[in-house]
Each structure stands twice: as C-alpha cells, then as structure tokens.
Amino acid sequence: MPIDQVIKLVSGLELDSETINTWKNGVERSLKKYLPNEMEAKGQKCPVCGHETLVYEEGCLKCRNCGASKCG
Numbered sequence: 001m002p003i004d005q006v007i008k009l010v011s012g013l014e015l016d017s018e019t020i021n022t023w024k025n026g027v028e029r030s031l032k033k034y035l036p037n038e039m040e041a042k043g044q045k046c047p048v049c050g051h052e053t054l055v056y057e058e059g060c061l062k063c064r065n066c067g068a069s070k071c072g
Contacts, residue, residue, distance in 0.1 A: 004039065004056075007031050032059040 041054040046063040060071035
C-alpha cells in the first residue's frame, strides 16, 4: 500500500482516547517524512484558497496556488 494511502487511512480513524489520537497524529507525521517532495495530495483542498493544489514538501502540505502550508 502506498504511503500516501496509509496516511489517509490513519488520518480517517475516529478514536476517543487522547492517547490514541496522539499516537495517530505521530504516525501521520512520521510517514509524511517519507513522501517524495512535490507529491500531490490528491483529493485535498487548501483550507485558505480552496484549490486542489496541495503537495507534500519536507513532510508538510503546501499549496502551490497561495503558498499556505501546514505541518503536523
């Protein structure tokens, strides 16, 4: 399974325990480091401009349209 699909699967988990959520977020952050730079984040929209132009860059999401970024 490609890493971006594993990240999507883990991020979709809805768990009640704060400990598990912390674990879930940690797994996502760790896996994102292994995504190649400039890999498209398919199906995700930028929270600032609304365009589907997000790419992974150094483990963070960055919008090619407006430059907004989100890490973690």
